[in-house]
Amino acid sequence: MIKYETDVAVIGSGAAGLAAAVEVKKAGLGVLILERDRELGGITLQCIHNGFGLKEFNEELTGPEYAQRFINEVHKLQIPYELDTMVIEIKPGTPEKQYKTLIAINKREGVINIQAKAVILAMGCRERPRGAINIPGFRPSGIYTAGQAQRFVNMEGWLPGKTYVILGSGDIGMIMARRLTWEGCKVKAVVEILPYVSGLLRNQVQCLEDYDIPLITNYTVTKIHGANRIKGVTISKVDRNFDRVIGTDKFIECDTLLLSVGLIPENELTFNAGAELSSNNGPIVDNNLETTIEGVFACGNVLQVHDLVDLVTAEAKRAGNYAIDYINNRYGNDTKKNGQIKCIAGENVNYVKPDVINKSDIAKEIIFTFRVRYPDRRVLIQFKDENGVIYKKKKIYVIPSEMIELNLNLEEIGLNKDCKRIEIEVIPRPEVLIEED
Amino acid sequence: MIYDVIIIGGGISGCTIARTLSKYDLKICLLEKEADLASGTTKANSGVVHAGYAAEREYVKRNLCIKGNKMYTQAAEELNFPFKRIGSFVVALEDNQIKTLEEYRKKGTEDGVLGLEIILDQKKILHMEPSLTEEVVGVLHAPSAGIVSPYEMTFALAENAAMNGVKFFRNHKVSKISHSDYTFTVKTKQDEFEGRNVINAAGIYARKISKMVGLDYFDIMPRKGEYILFDRNVLHLNKILFPTPTKISKGILVCPTIHENTFVGPNAQNITDKKDIATTTAGLKEILEGARSLVPNIPERSAIRNFAGLRAVPDTYDFIIDNTDVYGFINVAGILSPGLTSCFAIAEKVESFLELLGEELKIKETYNPFRPKPERFHDFTMEELDQKIKDDPAWGNIICRCETVSEKEIIDSIHSPVGARTVDGVKFRCRPGMGRCQGGFCRPRVIEILSRELNIPYDEVTKRGEDTNFLVGRTKDFILKNMEQGGVED
Numbered sequence: 027m028i029k030y031e032t033d034v035a036v037i038g039s040g041a042a043g044l045a046a047a048v049e050v051k052k053a054g055l056g057v058l059i060l061e062r063d064r065e066l067g068g069i070t071l072q073c074i075h076n077g078f079g080l081k082e083f084n085e086e087l088t089g090p091e092y093a094q095r096f097i098n099e100v101h102k103l104q105i106p107y108e109l110d111t112m113v114i115e116i117k118p119g120t121p122e123k124q125y126k127t128l129i130a131i132n133k134r135e136g137v138i139n140i141q142a143k144a145v146i147l148a149m150g151c152r153e154r155p156r157g158a159i160n161i162p163g164f165r166p167s168g169i170y171t172a173g174q175a176q177r178f179v180n181m182e183g184w185l186p187g188k189t190y191v192i193l194g195s196g197d198i199g200m201i202m203a204r205r206l207t208w209e210g211c212k213v214k215a216v217v218e219i220l221p222y223v224s225g226l227l228r229n230q231v232q233c234l235e236d237y238d239i240p241l242i243t244n245y246t247v248t249k250i251h252g253a254n255r256i257k258g259v260t261i262s263k264v265d266r267n268f269d270r271v272i273g274t275d276k277f278i279e280c281d282t283l284l285l286s287v288g289l290i291p292e293n294e295l296t297f298n299a300g301a302e303l304s305s306n307n308g309p310i311v312d313n314n315l316e317t318t319i320e321g322v323f324a325c326g327n328v329l330q331v332h333d334l335v336d337l338v339t340a341e342a343k344r345a346g347n348y349a350i351d352y353i354n355n356r357y358g359n360d361t362k363k364n365g366q367i368k369c370i371a372g373e374n375v376n377y378v379k380p381d382v383i384n385k386s387d388i389a390k391e392i393i394f395t396f397r398v399r400y401p402d403r404r405v406l407i408q409f410k411d412e413n414g415v416i417y418k419k420k421k422i423y424v425i426p427s428e429m430i431e432l433n434l435n436l437e438e439i440g441l442n443k444d445c446k447r448i449e450i451e452v453i454p455r456p457e458v459l460i461e462e463d
Numbered sequence: 464m465i466y467d468v469i470i471i472g473g474g475i476s477g478c479t480i481a482r483t484l485s486k487y488d489l490k491i492c493l494l495e496k497e498a499d500l501a502s503g504t505t506k507a508n509s510g511v512v513h514a515g516y517a518a519e520r521e522y523v524k525r526n527l528c529i530k531g532n533k534m535y536t537q538a539a540e541e542l543n544f545p546f547k548r549i550g551s552f553v554v555a556l557e558d559n560q561i562k563t564l565e566e567y568r569k570k571g572t573e574d575g576v577l578g579l580e581i582i583l584d585q586k587k588i589l590h591m592e593p594s595l596t597e598e599v600v601g602v603l604h605a606p607s608a609g610i611v612s613p614y615e616m617t618f619a620l621a622e623n624a625a626m627n628g629v630k631f632f633r634n635h636k637v638s639k640i641s642h643s644d645y646t647f648t649v650k651t652k653q654d655e656f657e658g659r660n661v662i663n664a665a666g667i668y669a670r671k672i673s674k675m676v677g678l679d680y681f682d683i684m685p686r687k688g689e690y691i692l693f694d695r696n697v698l699h700l701n702k703i704l705f706p707t708p709t710k711i712s713k714g715i716l717v718c719p720t721i722h723e724n725t726f727v728g729p730n731a732q733n734i735t736d737k738k739d740i741a742t743t744t745a746g747l748k749e750i751l752e753g754a755r756s757l758v759p760n761i762p763e764r765s766a767i768r769n770f771a772g773l774r775a776v777p778d779t780y781d782f783i784i785d786n787t788d789v790y791g792f793i794n795v796a797g798i799l800s801p802g803l804t805s806c807f808a809i810a811e812k813v814e815s816f817l818e819l820l821g822e823e824l825k826i827k828e829t830y831n832p833f834r835p836k837p838e839r840f841h842d843f844t845m846e847e848l849d850q851k852i853k854d855d856p857a858w859g860n861i862i863c864r865c866e867t868v869s870e871k872e873i874i875d876s877i878h879s880p881v882g883a884r885t886v887d888g889v890k891f892r893c894r895p896g897m898g899r900c901q902g903g904f905c906r907p908r909v910i911e912i913l914s915r916e917l918n919i920p921y922d923e924v925t926k927r928g929e930d931t932n933f934l935v936g937r938t939k940d941f942i943l944k945n946m947e948q949g950g951v952e953d
Contacts, residue, residue, distance in 0.1 A: 027849045062861070112861040129845060133856035137849040155901035160691070160766050162742040167926035167933055171903050178907065184922065184934045209938050210945045253738050254930035270744065281935070294864075 035142035040068020042326025042342040043148035044096035049346025059107035067093035081336035116299035151327040163250030172198040172286040187282025197225035199286020204233035306377040372451030472664035473500035478620040483810035485627035496636035498928025501617035507772020514605035516571030527805035534807035543836035544619040551608035551703035560707040564603040623834035625880035640675040669796035685773040688729025715753030727754035786816040865898020
């Protein structure tokens with residue numbers, strides 16, 4: 027069994043893994059990237075549409091171009107990486123032995139044992155499959171997640187079908203609606219169970235409206251037809267509880283159904299290693315993006331699904347720096363836990379990152395990221411500790427597809443240092459309530 | 464060439480018969496209409512090996528079930544298919560149901576079902592099965608009940624039969640049977656097969672096959688059963704859980720699978736269309752509600768797949784296992800539950816019919832009852848794996864992340880004696896795509912491996928045979944063709 031030692035092991039070489047690895051290497055520490063696919067770049071490689079890099083590079087790039095900037099850095103800095111390599115186990119360090127152990131395998135070397143002082147999790151997310159949404163009907167061929175179709179079309183050069191219905195208006199679904207139209211396919215409808223689009227507004231405009239692709243909201247697929255290859259779907263209107271409204275069934279003929287019904291952070295490894303997960307299926311992290319396992323950090327879509335790759339990069343750089351700080355200042359002496367403050371998702375907040383804040387860090391600026399559960403206008407974002415509201419901010423509108431980011435110094439805004447929890451909520455502004463009265 | 468035995472149907476019944484007869488010096492072939500074995504009732508089956516107390520005494524299926532259950536121990540050892548005797552509970556939620564359980568216990572014990580016991584101590588019951596509802600007032604515990612993967616078992620049987628000389632023909636739908644001079648001619652689209660004996664194990668199509676030789680004395684109705692399968696590690700069950708049955712139905716069970724998933728189902732709907740394996744909104748709701756009465760914490764959000772299968776329900780409600788008036792034509796029809804449990808006993812019965820028909824059943828010297836256990840990634844220690852990868856690097860390439868399936872296991876499943884030819888064939892043999900992402904990651908890679916190993920074009924790889932292709936062509940081909948035809952249709 028081959029054994030490697032390094033300062034930081036990075037699992038995954040998508041946007042998150044690459045940025046984190048580059049950051050660590052630039053600080054003079056050793057780093058090793060582990061990638062299960064045959065090349066570096068992760069899912070960005072199949073995202074050949076533009077719109078990447080506006081924040082990071084002030085340029086508009088495609089996914090592969092964006093990844094290549096970091097891949098070039100990896101080569102320039104001579105960062106070692108292992109391709110076609112699957113990490114199958116993470117073992118936390120122990121008080122006697124601070125090193126974390128990763129067990130990985132690949133075809134060339136067999137089983138690999140990697141000893142690392144710190145680990146950065148950057149495994150990304152995956153798409154929710156049909157089973158997760160329990161659509162009744164037949165189980166024919168011709169049902170794909172939007173990302174699978176994207177891989178077939180953009181990377182392998184194959185068309186999964188000719189006439190499509192897309193269920194769910196996630197970003198990949200809308201982008202594929204446009205992409206398939208360019209390939210001469212017919213996208214008959216994008217069907218969304220919610221009253222509004224799940225993805226970004228810009229994709230609704232540039233991918234659906236510009237191509238006259240119908241978006242049908244408040245509808246979902248209620249039956250799949252075709253015993254062999256899919257022959258069509260029945261869509262039905264749903265009420266507020268997502269129950270089907272009788273008498274609203276419509277049949278749409280198609281040979282392919284794409285699903286774009288959400289992304290889930292991919293945390294089997296994290297969970298099996300003993301890290302706790304939070305309600306968004308990402309690991310619980312503190313304000314240093316450190317999971318509940320000491321020295322194991324998480325960033326990118328494995329932590330929370332982001333809107334833009336640029337935001338992934340920014341988060342990954344932070345994770346890289348926290349790992350550097352851990353190795354340089356905290357490694358081997360347990361100075362960490364002076365108590366923690368829990369961050370609770372309150373009214374109209376789906377989840378919050380970080381999940382906990384170290385009391386020793388409250389004098390520092392902390393980046394909070396969170397999403398709302400439902401769209402709203404003229405709202406107030408409030409942070410409360412046990413004594414009451416400590417921070418308010420107005421926002422004109424909020425929608426679930428746009429992550430909210432706030433940088434706050436909790437000490438400066440007057441947090442009670444003995445509090446055990448803060449709650450973040452997004453509520454209608456009181457004056458709006460009055461206006462409506 | 465004239466076969467001694469032609470078996471029609473490659474489900475659990477046909478394959479068990481094939482394997483049982485393969486020990487004799489007989490020329491045997493099996494014809495299956497689908498692209499793979501275990502494609503009908505066998506595939507969408509609860510996978511429960513029943514103890515045998517449930518059927519009424521006047522039915523032949525009762526004794527075959529009790530006998531068949533006992534035959535599993537040896538078969539699982541010889542054939543290396545996953546099988547566990549975890550035991551079952553019939554759950555009483557009301558005091559008056561205990562009577563039913565007591566009757567099962569008494570008659571079952573008299574008829575040779577081992578270990579049946581009534582447990583009334585709620586604390587003890589919940590200790591044995593903590594997921595069970597606290598409303599339980601008593602259970603019938605049947606320790607001899609077990610779980611099995613019905614399709615993996617079918618493949619194991621078929622592989623062993625093939626090792627012992629049985630020829631398997633898939634994609635061979637029987638269209639006509641003629642007979643004269645004690646010889647049957649069985650026609651399929653591609654070929655004609657001649658044989659002296661024909662065994663009809665055609666599942667829900669058994670009547671159709673029987674009518675081909677002029678025997679029309681029973682009917683088979685398809686009865687649909689729907690299931691929901693849940694992710695691993697979200698609900699761990701120790702026991703197979705049945706509600707106390709009513710006159711109408713055995714009820715919805717909550718059951719662990721051999722691969723540590725949990726499923727709920729099946730319901731029972733009589734239908735007319737033999738191809739209707741669609742799940743329904745009402746059906747899925749019904750089974751969830753039924754399951755919740757036994758296990759309140761059904762992890763609905765962790766569902767990974769719903770599916771439905773068709774039971775072959777005979778108008779007699781009992782197995783139709785007949786040495787028929789047409790000399791050499793044996794019906795094995797109407798094999799509804801507990802057919803899976805009974806299969807080895809059924810095969811023995813078929814064996815005795817062949818003897819009556821004058822076949823000389825002489826055990827071959829070359830007969831090997833053992834089918835080697837397929838090697839699995841997660842059965843190895845890291846040291847063993849390291850060596851495995853050095854011997855064959857395909858062990859080091861993980862194709863399915865959810866179930867940790869390596870490329871080597873997929874290659875082996877394709878090159879096994881009756882190997883996989885489709886993506887579903889690979890999935891049902893070694894599990895890529897069975898996990899929580901349902902093939903989201905591995906499917907293109909499985910297609911690639913099938914294409915390479917079978918030397919067929921990428922786009923000719925199918926999900927499960929004819930008309931179930933994944934891809935319709937190269938990206939630019941389609942647009943070019945459209946342009947030739949005068950532009951893309953708006």
